[in-house]
Amino acid sequence: MPDLAETLSDITARMLAEPERGHVADYIPELAKVSPQHFGITVITADGQEQSAGDAHVPFSIQSVSKVFALVEALQSHGEAVWARVGREPSGSAFNSIVQLEAEGGRPRNPFINAGAIAVTDLIAAGHEPREGIGAILRLVRRLTGDPSITVDGAVAYSEAATGFRNAGLANFMKSFGIIAGPVGNTLDVYFHQCAIAMTTRQLARAGRFLMNAGVCPDSGNAIVTPERSRRIAALMLTCGHYDASGDFAFKVGLPAKSGVGGGILAIAPGQASIAVWSPGLSPQGNSLLGTQALEDLSRAMGWNVFQP
Amino acid sequence: MPDLAETLSDITARMLAEPERGHVADYIPELAKVSPQHFGITVITADGQEQSAGDAHVPFSIQSVSKVFALVEALQSHGEAVWARVGREPSGSAFNSIVQLEAEGGRPRNPFINAGAIAVTDLIAAGHEPREGIGAILRLVRRLTGDPSITVDGAVAYSEAATGFRNAGLANFMKSFGIIAGPVGNTLDVYFHQCAIAMTTRQLARAGRFLMNAGVCPDSGNAIVTPERSRRIAALMLTCGHYDASGDFAFKVGLPAKSGVGGGILAIAPGQASIAVWSPGLSPQGNSLLGTQALEDLSRAMGWNVFQP
Amino acid sequence: MPDLAETLSDITARMLAEPERGHVADYIPELAKVSPQHFGITVITADGQEQSAGDAHVPFSIQSVSKVFALVEALQSHGEAVWARVGREPSGSAFNSIVQLEAEGGRPRNPFINAGAIAVTDLIAAGHEPREGIGAILRLVRRLTGDPSITVDGAVAYSEAATGFRNAGLANFMKSFGIIAGPVGNTLDVYFHQCAIAMTTRQLARAGRFLMNAGVCPDSGNAIVTPERSRRIAALMLTCGHYDASGDFAFKVGLPAKSGVGGGILAIAPGQASIAVWSPGLSPQGNSLLGTQALEDLSRAMGWNVFQP
Amino acid sequence: MPDLAETLSDITARMLAEPERGHVADYIPELAKVSPQHFGITVITADGQEQSAGDAHVPFSIQSVSKVFALVEALQSHGEAVWARVGREPSGSAFNSIVQLEAEGGRPRNPFINAGAIAVTDLIAAGHEPREGIGAILRLVRRLTGDPSITVDGAVAYSEAATGFRNAGLANFMKSFGIIAGPVGNTLDVYFHQCAIAMTTRQLARAGRFLMNAGVCPDSGNAIVTPERSRRIAALMLTCGHYDASGDFAFKVGLPAKSGVGGGILAIAPGQASIAVWSPGLSPQGNSLLGTQALEDLSRAMGWNVFQP
Known part of the structure; x- marks a missing residue:
C-alpha cells in the first residue's frame, strides 16, 4: 500500500492545479462568497493515523x-x-x-x-x-x-x-x-x-470514525449505533449519498459517502478509514467536483473500495 | 464463522416452511406454470468450497x-x-x-x-x-x-x-x-x-465466481474482466440490481446482487463467496421474496456484507 | 325552447331525489359540515329574466x-x-x-x-x-x-x-x-x-352576468372587461375550469364553467345565460357531482352549448 | 361583417410576406421536402359560399x-x-x-x-x-x-x-x-x-362541412353523425386539437380545430363556416405557425368565435 501522506500530498497538488473547479453553490448567498480555490482533505485510518493536506483547517458549511x-x-x-x-x-x-x-x-x-x-x-x-x-x-x-x-x-x-x-x-x-x-x-x-x-475536514473525518468502526466511537469505546445500524447507514450513503449521481459515485469510487452543497464529502472505508474532503465547486448534480475526483484517486491508490475482494 | 452447510440447511428448512411465498410472475405464461414451493440455494466460497441445499439441481429461467x-x-x-x-x-x-x-x-x-x-x-x-x-x-x-x-x-x-x-x-x-x-x-x-x-443455482453460482474473484475465472485463471470492471459491475449490482427495491436490498443484505422475475438471484460477497438462490414467488417489486429473505439471513449469519469492517 | 322555470323545477326535483350525491370535501373541516342534501340553481338570461329552484338562497363557500x-x-x-x-x-x-x-x-x-x-x-x-x-x-x-x-x-x-x-x-x-x-x-x-x-346561487349567477354579456355589467352598462377578454376568460373556463375533468365537462355540457370544492359551479352560455348551481357532494376530480349533472341536463334542454350551430 | 374574399386575400398577403415561418417537420423525411413558403386557405360558409386564397389547390399531407x-x-x-x-x-x-x-x-x-x-x-x-x-x-x-x-x-x-x-x-x-x-x-x-x-385546403374545408352543420353533410342531406356527436367532436377539437397548445389556441382563436404536422388545420365555426388552412412551418408544439396566426386574424375579422355572445 502506498504511503498515505505522500498520496494525499500528490492528490492535493493535482487538485489545486486543476483549472476546471465547478460552480460554487449560489442559491444560498452566504455560500456564494466562498472561493472555489479551496481544497482540503483529511484521512483517519482504523489504527488511528491521521493525515491532512490542503485547507484542512478551514471551516466550511457541512450542509x-x-x-x-x-x-x-x-x-x-x-x-x-x-x-x-x-x-x-x-x-x-x-x-x-x-x-x-x-x-x-x-x-x-x-x-x-x-x-x-x-x-x-x-x-x-x-x-x-x-x-x-x-x-x-x-x-x-x-x-x-x-x-x-x-x-x-x-x-x-x-x-x-x-x-x-x-x-x-x-x-x-x-x-x-x-x-x-x-x-x-x-x-x-x-x-x-x-x-x-461549520466544520473543517479534520473535524469531519473525526466525526465519521464510528462508521468505519462498526458504530463504535474510538475515543470513548462507546457504541454510537449498533454494528448493524452502522452497516445500514453506510449502505444508504452508498446508494443515496450523492443525489442522482449516487450510482456513478459508487461505480467510480466504491465507498459509502455523503456530500453537501458546501463542497464537503464524508466518505467511509469500513474497517479502514474515515475520509473528509472539501472543495466548494460543484458538479451539475450538486456534489463537490474536485472532492469526488480526489476520492476516486484516493480509493484507487489505497485500494479502499467496498467491492474490492 | 458458522458452518456453511449447516447454515444453508437451516435457512432452507425455514424457507420451505414459510407460508407467505409471494406471487409467481404471470405475465409470461410459461413462467406462471412454476410452483412457488421451490427453494434452492448454492454457495461457492473463494477457497473453492461449494455447498447447496434445496432445489439446487432444478433449472429455472434466469430472466x-x-x-x-x-x-x-x-x-x-x-x-x-x-x-x-x-x-x-x-x-x-x-x-x-x-x-x-x-x-x-x-x-x-x-x-x-x-x-x-x-x-x-x-x-x-x-x-x-x-x-x-x-x-x-x-x-x-x-x-x-x-x-x-x-x-x-x-x-x-x-x-x-x-x-x-x-x-x-x-x-x-x-x-x-x-x-x-x-x-x-x-x-x-x-x-x-x-x-x-435456464440454469440451476449450482450453475448460476459457478457463473458468478469471477465477480467474487476480481474478474478472474477460477477454473482457467483467465481474466473475464479487469479488477476495476469487476468492482464496477458489483457497484451497479448493489445500486441497481433489484429495480426500485435496490436500496432496501443494500440496506438489509449489503451485497451486490441481481434478481430476475424467474425467482433467481445472483449475489456476490467480494473475495468471499458467489451465491445463487432461487424461489419463484416474487415481491411486488418483482424480486424473489424468499430468495431475498434467505440472502438476508445468510449474509447476517456468515458476516458477508460489503459494509462490514 | 322549453319553459325555463319548468325546466329548473324538473331538474331540481330529479337532483333532490338522486341517491348518489358524491362526497362533501372533508380536507377543510368547516366544509365537511355541510349536508350533501343541498341543491340549488339560478339562471339569469340575457334579457334579464331570473329563475331559481331549490336552495338558491343558502350561502355556500364559493372556493x-x-x-x-x-x-x-x-x-x-x-x-x-x-x-x-x-x-x-x-x-x-x-x-x-x-x-x-x-x-x-x-x-x-x-x-x-x-x-x-x-x-x-x-x-x-x-x-x-x-x-x-x-x-x-x-x-x-x-x-x-x-x-x-x-x-x-x-x-x-x-x-x-x-x-x-x-x-x-x-x-x-x-x-x-x-x-x-x-x-x-x-x-x-x-x-x-x-x-x-360565501354566496348563494342567486348572487353567483348575478356575478357572472358580465361574462354572458361580452364583458359588460348589465346593471351599470359599464365594461368590466373588454369583449375580447370576456371571450378569453370563457375559453379558459371551458378548457381549464374543471381541473382534470375539464375535457369531459366540455364534451358533455359544452359551456364555459368554473367549479369549486364547496360544490358551486358558475357556467356561462355566451349571449344567453349566466347559470349558478350548487350541490356540495363532489366527484373524485373535485367537481360538484349533481351540479355537473344538472348543467348537462339544462344545456341539453335549453340548447345552450357553444358548439351548437 | 367584412367581405370574406377580401379578408382572405388580406390575410394571405400578410402570411406570404411573414419572414418567421416556423420549421417544417423533419422527422418524416418526405415531409421535410415541402417548402415553408406555401400558404393556402379555404372557407366554406353555412350558406354554401366558398372562398379560397393562396395555395388552395396544392395537396399536402393531412397527418x-x-x-x-x-x-x-x-x-x-x-x-x-x-x-x-x-x-x-x-x-x-x-x-x-x-x-x-x-x-x-x-x-x-x-x-x-x-x-x-x-x-x-x-x-x-x-x-x-x-x-x-x-x-x-x-x-x-x-x-x-x-x-x-x-x-x-x-x-x-x-x-x-x-x-x-x-x-x-x-x-x-x-x-x-x-x-x-x-x-x-x-x-x-x-x-x-x-x-x-393528401388533400388541398379546398378538399379539407369541404370535408369539415358536416361539423359546422350539426353533423349533416350539405351535399346529400345525410347525417354523418348526430347533432350531439357533432357538438362533442367539436368540444374535443377545442380542448385537445392542438396538443399542448390547445388551451392557447382556444384562448386566441376560440374555434374547435385540429392541426397536423403537415401544416394543415381544419377549424369549425359551428353554424357559420368550415375553414381549412395550410402552411408547412410549425411552432415548437407542432402546429402550423402561420396557419394558427391566420385563423386568429380570420376569427377576429369575421367575429367567428364560439365564446362570442
Whole structure:
C-alpha cells in the first residue's frame, strides 16, 4: 500500500492545479462568497493515523453532510420508527425534487435527499423548541469529534432561512400528507441550522470514525449505533449519498459517502478509514467536483473500495 | 464463522416452511406454470468450497440475471462505449418503466432495468444474425460455468416474444431516439432468448465466481474482466440490481446482487463467496421474496456484507 | 325552447331525489359540515329574466369559483402581465398537483388550478396588506352583483389557513422560482380569504352576468372587461375550469364553467345565460357531482352549448 | 361583417410576406421536402359560399387532421365503445408523449394525441386486412368531399412506416395493457396510411362541412353523425386539437380545430363556416405557425368565435 501522506500530498497538488473547479453553490448567498480555490482533505485510518493536506483547517458549511448526523440522532431517539417516515431507496431525482412526494403519499424516498432529511429532522424537532433540536444534533457532532467548539454559522443559517422557499415548499407539502408532525416553521428552523454547522475536514473525518468502526466511537469505546445500524447507514450513503449521481459515485469510487452543497464529502472505508474532503465547486448534480475526483484517486491508490475482494 | 452447510440447511428448512411465498410472475405464461414451493440455494466460497441445499439441481429461467452476463459480453466487445448507451444510476422506477426514457432522450438509466438491458443487448446483436448474438451470451455463460449443457428454454423464449409488447414498446421508443442501432426485431429476439436461459443455482453460482474473484475465472485463471470492471459491475449490482427495491436490498443484505422475475438471484460477497438462490414467488417489486429473505439471513449469519469492517 | 322555470323545477326535483350525491370535501373541516342534501340553481338570461329552484338562497363557500373573480381583478390591475405568471393550458393533473411546476420553472399551467390562482392572487396582494387584497376582490364581487352584503365566511377562512399546507407547499415552491413576489404568508392569507367568500346561487349567477354579456355589467352598462377578454376568460373556463375533468365537462355540457370544492359551479352560455348551481357532494376530480349533472341536463334542454350551430 | 374574399386575400398577403415561418417537420423525411413558403386557405360558409386564397389547390399531407375522420369512422362503426379505449381530457403533454400511458393503465387521454388516435384506428383496423381499414377512412373522406380522387400519398406512408419507431413504441406499450386488440403491425399500417392522406385546403374545408352543420353533410342531406356527436367532436377539437397548445389556441382563436404536422388545420365555426388552412412551418408544439396566426386574424375579422355572445 502506498504511503498515505505522500498520496494525499500528490492528490492535493493535482487538485489545486486543476483549472476546471465547478460552480460554487449560489442559491444560498452566504455560500456564494466562498472561493472555489479551496481544497482540503483529511484521512483517519482504523489504527488511528491521521493525515491532512490542503485547507484542512478551514471551516466550511457541512450542509447535507449533516443529514448523516441527523439520521443517527433520530435513530438513537426514535429507533426503527424513522422508517415509517422515510424510505431507503435512491430517488432517481434531483436533491430538491418534489415530484416523487406527490406520487408516493408525501413519504420521501430516503433520508439523504432534502425532503427526507426534513422529515428526519422533524422527528428530532417535534415537541421541542427549535434550539433544543439543533442542540441535540450539535451535541452528537461534538461527542463524535471530542471538539466542543463546533457550532452553527449564524450567517449561513440566516441566509438559508431567508432563501429556503424550496425547502419550505417540501416541508409544507409533506405536512399536508401528515409526514411532518411539528409546526413547519420549527422543523425548518432546526433543519436550516443543522445545514449551517461549520466544520473543517479534520473535524469531519473525526466525526465519521464510528462508521468505519462498526458504530463504535474510538475515543470513548462507546457504541454510537449498533454494528448493524452502522452497516445500514453506510449502505444508504452508498446508494443515496450523492443525489442522482449516487450510482456513478459508487461505480467510480466504491465507498459509502455523503456530500453537501458546501463542497464537503464524508466518505467511509469500513474497517479502514474515515475520509473528509472539501472543495466548494460543484458538479451539475450538486456534489463537490474536485472532492469526488480526489476520492476516486484516493480509493484507487489505497485500494479502499467496498467491492474490492 | 458458522458452518456453511449447516447454515444453508437451516435457512432452507425455514424457507420451505414459510407460508407467505409471494406471487409467481404471470405475465409470461410459461413462467406462471412454476410452483412457488421451490427453494434452492448454492454457495461457492473463494477457497473453492461449494455447498447447496434445496432445489439446487432444478433449472429455472434466469430472466434478468442474464443482464449481468449481457453487460459483461458488451463490455468485452465494445468497452467503455457501452456507457454512451446506458447510464449508471438507479432509476427510482419500476423495472419496465418508460417514463424516464422520455425525459432523458431515450437513454436508460442503467443496464439492469429492461430498457437498459435491451440497449446493451443491441450492442451485442447489431450487425449479426440473432442466433449469433444469443450465441455470444451463451458461450460466455458456458465458459464461466465450464458447463456446455446450459441452453435457452425455447418454450420460455417463445412465450416471452409472444407477450413482450412492453419490451417492444421500450425498444421502439429507444429506437426513435437512436439508442437502438439494429433492427428492433433482431435485438428483441436476442433479448428474449437471453432472458430464457435456464440454469440451476449450482450453475448460476459457478457463473458468478469471477465477480467474487476480481474478474478472474477460477477454473482457467483467465481474466473475464479487469479488477476495476469487476468492482464496477458489483457497484451497479448493489445500486441497481433489484429495480426500485435496490436500496432496501443494500440496506438489509449489503451485497451486490441481481434478481430476475424467474425467482433467481445472483449475489456476490467480494473475495468471499458467489451465491445463487432461487424461489419463484416474487415481491411486488418483482424480486424473489424468499430468495431475498434467505440472502438476508445468510449474509447476517456468515458476516458477508460489503459494509462490514 | 322549453319553459325555463319548468325546466329548473324538473331538474331540481330529479337532483333532490338522486341517491348518489358524491362526497362533501372533508380536507377543510368547516366544509365537511355541510349536508350533501343541498341543491340549488339560478339562471339569469340575457334579457334579464331570473329563475331559481331549490336552495338558491343558502350561502355556500364559493372556493375555486373565486379564481374567476381574482383573474378579472388581476387583469384589470395588471393587464397582460398576468400571463407572465401563469399559462393558458389545461394541466392534465389534479387541482393541487405540484409535479408540473417542477418541470416548468415554477410557472403554473393556468389560472384555474390552485398554483395558478395563488400566482394570480399574489399579483393582487403584493405590496399591500392582506385585507386590502381581499378587499379588492370583495369589492369586485359586490359591484358585479350589486349586493354589498357579500362577505368572507371567517370560520371557513380560518379553517383553510389552519389546514392549507398543500397550498403553502405550492406557494413556497413557486416563490423559490420567483413566481411569487410578495411574502408567501400574505399571499396565502388573501388566497384563503377569497376561497372563503360565501354566496348563494342567486348572487353567483348575478356575478357572472358580465361574462354572458361580452364583458359588460348589465346593471351599470359599464365594461368590466373588454369583449375580447370576456371571450378569453370563457375559453379558459371551458378548457381549464374543471381541473382534470375539464375535457369531459366540455364534451358533455359544452359551456364555459368554473367549479369549486364547496360544490358551486358558475357556467356561462355566451349571449344567453349566466347559470349558478350548487350541490356540495363532489366527484373524485373535485367537481360538484349533481351540479355537473344538472348543467348537462339544462344545456341539453335549453340548447345552450357553444358548439351548437 | 367584412367581405370574406377580401379578408382572405388580406390575410394571405400578410402570411406570404411573414419572414418567421416556423420549421417544417423533419422527422418524416418526405415531409421535410415541402417548402415553408406555401400558404393556402379555404372557407366554406353555412350558406354554401366558398372562398379560397393562396395555395388552395396544392395537396399536402393531412397527418393528424386525419384523427378527426378516424374518430368519426370509429364512432360510426363502434359507437360509445370508443370511449372505453380513449378518454376525453387534454393530456397536458406533447403529441407523442408516453408518460401518461404508464400512469393511467395504457389508456390514452384523448383521441387527438398519437396514442389515442392509434387506439381509435385499432378499432377500425381490428379483424380486417390493413387495406380494408384505410379503405374505410378514405371512403368517409371521399363521401364528405364528394371527391373520389382523394388518396394516400404512398411515399409519405412509406416514409412514416420506415421512421415511425415512436409510434411503434406507443402502440406496443398500449398493446401490453390490452388497449390494442389487433396485431400491432396491422394497426400501425392503417395509422401510417391515414396520416399520409393528401388533400388541398379546398378538399379539407369541404370535408369539415358536416361539423359546422350539426353533423349533416350539405351535399346529400345525410347525417354523418348526430347533432350531439357533432357538438362533442367539436368540444374535443377545442380542448385537445392542438396538443399542448390547445388551451392557447382556444384562448386566441376560440374555434374547435385540429392541426397536423403537415401544416394543415381544419377549424369549425359551428353554424357559420368550415375553414381549412395550410402552411408547412410549425411552432415548437407542432402546429402550423402561420396557419394558427391566420385563423386568429380570420376569427377576429369575421367575429367567428364560439365564446362570442
